[in-house]
Amino acid sequence: MTVPLLQVTDLSVAFGPKTVADGVGFSIAPGEKLALVGESGSGKTVTALALLGLLHGARVAGQALFNDGQRTRDLLALPERELRGLRGGDIAMIFQEPMTALNPLMPVGEQIAEVLRLKRALSPAQSAQEAIELLAKTGIPEPARRAGAYPHQLSGGQRQRAMIAMALACQPKLLLADEPTTALDVSLRGQILDLLGGLQRENGMAILLITHDLNLVRRFAGRVAVMQHGQLVEQGATAQIFAAPQHPYTQKLMASKPERDLVEAPPAPGETPALAAQALRVVYPTPLAGIRGWFKKGEFVALQGADFAIAPGRTLGVIGESGSGKSTLAQAALGLLPRPLVSGQVQVAGQRWQLKAAADKPLRRVAQVVFQDPFSSLSPRMTVEEVVGEGLRVHAPELAAPQRAARVRAALTEVGLEEKQFPNLLARYPHEFSGGQRQRIALARALIIQPQLLVLDEPTSALDVTIQKQVLALLQRFQKERSLSYLLITHDVDVVRAMAHDVIVLKDGAVVESGSAAQVLGTPQHPYTQKLLAAA
Known part of the structure; x- marks a missing residue:
């Protein structure tokens, strides 16, 4: 029998009195692809971070035997110096949130080149050239120019691809991929999967894929392990799990898909649009x-x-590949770009942005935003009460502290976060929550001041399928109850099908197709739209 590359036995992780992973056990053979799936907060990412000793303040027990072909070592028992030698070399990791994992003060090419110099002892010229080649392999356009860009100058998908290039720089034996395609559009997901598959065959690399994307799992992984509440409830061959899931939780995951529940009536004639450009x-x-x-x-x-x-109570879906101009459109719609960069006209509830803080303050209450990456959009130094209540302090300063706290609790309850589930909820900080829970906090922050328009920039890309379905149902309910309008930016065609009344398709900054959701998604006319839908 082949000796496993990684054999994890009875792994448990606890923070204080709370156990977040309990009795986890699995193995990965050389060259194998294992997918770890489960809801947000189920312990998937914590399990991967524990293997690399990246959980500060946690109590980790169990065994994780790593066999590199020469010797076997227990990752959980290695001293920090020896473990540091494995990180980025024999074992690499692609993190879920590239904006927080990348250094904001260094160009992405330099960050990749640094790994090559430290781990492979390449010269500065060699490392710089190979960094550009790695960026090209991950599908970034104009890789030589993008290598000189800082993380904030790249789109979400481009940042994720830079992270992938960095992780693959040293041709690791084991790649821990935590949502590696979360920020990518559907066509680029396929490219990245093909890239990872090719490198795996070429180098014999094994992959532990952490994801909530079941379509990706079906296409990519040989085996699946399902986690719930910190425990593995089912594992087996991918075809077997998808064909006949045994555990009720696995069955629930397989059945989760966004459902369309919208008011389909056309907008009233002469109604002032919530947003127009x-x-x-x-x-x-x-x-x-x-x-x-x-x-x-x-x-x-x-x-x-x-x-x-966008008429009141309706949703405009914006789809297109990473870098097509979707987030730029959102920034312009929100009046976040300086006047010299923008031409044309944008009106929110019939009023134009003045691009002056005092003059635009009333419109800021009308239009709110939920960003793609909740970890970078939520201040790490503010408690949940301060984060969610910030809009009230600005737009409703007459409220006393107890009134604000009551409104914050109500907003959090509406998005599914309650004190009984999270004791001392208001005093917690964003890093104490999972990615999906942070996105709910971001949604509560936007809704608490009762806006008329929400700009949703990939609002569910960080969420697993069951939580995604819940959040979309929540957004649909809010839209019906409050006549909210949404500008929905996403690469997930299933989300557009469930949420959008109308759709525009962007390619290289230009609108190549627009119309009703039924028309654009049902009978696409432009070849690019057809390609996007086929990739989905």
Whole structure:
């Protein structure tokens, strides 16, 4: 029998009195692909982090035997110095939230090159060139230029691909991939899976894939292990688990899919749109090479000539590949871009952004946003009460502290977070919650001031299928009860099918197709839209 590359036995993880992983056991053979699935907070990521000694303040017990072909070592018993040598070398990890994992003060190419210099002793010139080649392999356009970009200058998907390039830099024997395609659109998901599969066959690399995307699991993994409340409840071959799941929880996961429950009536004639844009264009200045750059700047057109309107109580879905201009459109719609970059017209509830803090304050209450990455959008120094109640302090300063706290509790209860589930909830900090729970906090923060328009930038990309279904049902209920309007930006076609009344498709900053959701998703006319739907 082949000796397992990794054999985990009776792994348990506890923080204080709370046990978050209990009796976890699985094995991974060289070159095997194992998927670890389960709801947000089930212990998937904690299990992976425990293997690399990245859980500070946790009590970790059990055994994790790693056999690199020469010797066997217990990862849970290794001293920090020896474990540090394994991290990024024989064992690499792709983290779920690239904006917090990447250094904001270094270009992404330099961060990848640093790994190559430290782990493979390449020269600065060699490491810089290989960093560009790794970025190219992950599908980033213009890799030489993007290598010089800082994390905040890349889209969410591009940041995730930079993380993947960094993890693969040293050709690891074991890759721990924590939601490696979460921020990627459907076509790029396929590219990344093909890339990982090719590297696995080429190098004999094993992959522990942590994900909530069951379609991805079906396509990619050879075996599946299902976690619930910190315990493995079922594991086996992928085909077997999908064909005949035995545990009730696994059956529930397989049955989870977004459902459409919307008010389908057309908008009333003459109604003022919650959001409208005419000829919306966003252009960023870029440096020109050579002597020309001394006298003038080039242009990068991120969005060109977009026209759309969202009536009260309706949802406009915006789909397109990473870097197509979706997030730029959202920033322009929210009045977050300086005037020199933006031309055309944007109106929220019939009023234009003045791009002045005092003048735009009333509109800030009307339009709120839920960002793609809740960890970076929630202040780590503020408690949940301060985070969710911040909008009330700005827009309802007349409320006393007890009234604000009551409103915060009510908002959190509406999104499914209660004191009985999380003792001392209001005094906790964002890092004490899972990714899905943080997104619920972000949603509560946006809804607490009762806006008319929500801009949803990939609102469920970090959520597992069951929680995604719950959050979408919650958004649908809020829309019906409050006549909320949504600008929904996503790469998940199932989410668009469930949520959108109308759809626009973006490619390279241009709207290539628009219309009702039934029309665009049912009978797409543009080849690019057809490609996106086929990849989904």
